[in-house]
Amino acid sequence: MPELPEVQTTLNGIAPLITGQKITHVRILRRDLRFLIPLDLEDKITHARIVSLSRRGKYLLIHLEKNHNHGALIVHLGMSGSLRILEKDHTLPLQKHDHYTLTIGSQALRLCYHDPRRFGCLLFAANPLAHPLLANLGVEPLDDAFCGAYLVAKSAKRRVAVKSLLMNAQIVVGVGNIYASEALFCAHIHPLTPAGNISLAAYNKLARCVKKILKQAIAQGGTTLKDFVNAEGKAGYFAQELAVYGKAGQACPRCQSEIESLIINQRASYFCPRCQPLTI
DNA sequence: CGAACGACCTGCAGGC
DNA sequence: TGCCTGCAGGTCGTTC
Numbered sequence: 390m391p392e393l394p395e396v397q398t399t400l401n402g403i404a405p406l407i408t409g410q411k412i413t414h415v416r417i418l419r420r421d422l423r424f425l426i427p428l429d430l431e432d433k434i435t436h437a438r439i440v441s442l443s444r445r446g447k448y449l450l451i452h453l454e455k456n457h458n459h460g461a462l463i464v465h466l467g468m469s470g471s472l473r474i475l476e477k478d479h480t481l482p483l484q485k486h487d488h489y490t491l492t493i494g495s496q497a498l499r500l501c502y503h504d505p506r507r508f509g510c511l512l513f514a515a516n517p518l519a520h521p522l523l524a525n526l527g528v529e530p531l532d533d534a535f536c537g538a539y540l541v542a543k544s545a546k547r548r549v550a551v552k553s554l555l556m557n558a559q560i561v562v563g564v565g566n567i568y569a570s571e572a573l574f575c576a577h578i579h580p581l582t583p584a585g586n587i588s589l590a591a592y593n594k595l596a597r598c599v600k601k602i603l604k605q606a607i608a609q610g611g612t613t614l615k616d617f618v619n620a621e622g623k624a625g626y627f628a629q630e631l632a633v634y635g636k637a638g639q640a641c642p643r644c645q646s647e648i649e650s651l652i653i654n655q656r657a658s659y660f661c662p663r664c665q666p667l668t669i
Numbered sequence: 670c671g672a673a674c675g676a677c678c679t680g681c682a683g684g685c
Numbered sequence: 686t687g688c689c690t691g692c693a694g695g696t697c698g699t700t701c
Binding site: 391392395423447465466467468469506508509522556558565566567568612614634656657 | 692693694695696697
Binding site: 423467486506508546 | 673
């Protein structure tokens, strides 16, 4: 579910409410997420102060300080995860698939992690950017370093489908299955085009399209297809802006041709055969 | 090294 | 109604 815009939407929602406050209680109902939640996590973060929040790719980082020691919670939402705020007067019991809660401040609110498939993770690291999960990540798509020249350099002599390249987190982070299809449609590039065959001009356009699509999605609060909810438990609105994702058989919004789908790397891909001709 | 693919886990839609 | 299959926003590890 969550790609970069959904993670950013989550960050934007919770940061103003929890920054500067202390984690007063940690409750873990299930530790067996994608990685086991470390057994010493509660000890490490209880009574820590939340210094700030940041994002690296699809990882949400909650920076903490406790007894002059610094570190960060590394949160990943996997395919089906969400973090939401439970207000003090939220007396409903936790729901199925709520796996942990962090009580913030004087019981005023709790952060609650919900994840049916348990592909997400919760870890703690003194230096999160050096953690093995983060250390080898590629550039941020919204940074200036992500540009046509970068894509040309990274795709040299590579024949993978450009959609696979775009979804390779060692190249560029945050672009998942939805936004990869959308960006390629925006850039008029067929998803199966061998990555090494694409010109600088086309890659410049693709980089601009990735940024544009991601920024639009963030502005709309992310995409809700099934169950993504933001920190307030509300849906995102970018789904209504999607041009091709999930729309096989429907009319292309640009040329009215029928949108097609195919499987690339075991992931559904959507494109307009007329707007995105395959040029090998 | 790059590339393809199975694995992890649950829920849901669709076919019979 | 129930059973079965396939599919879902991610990404790591194994294999060729």
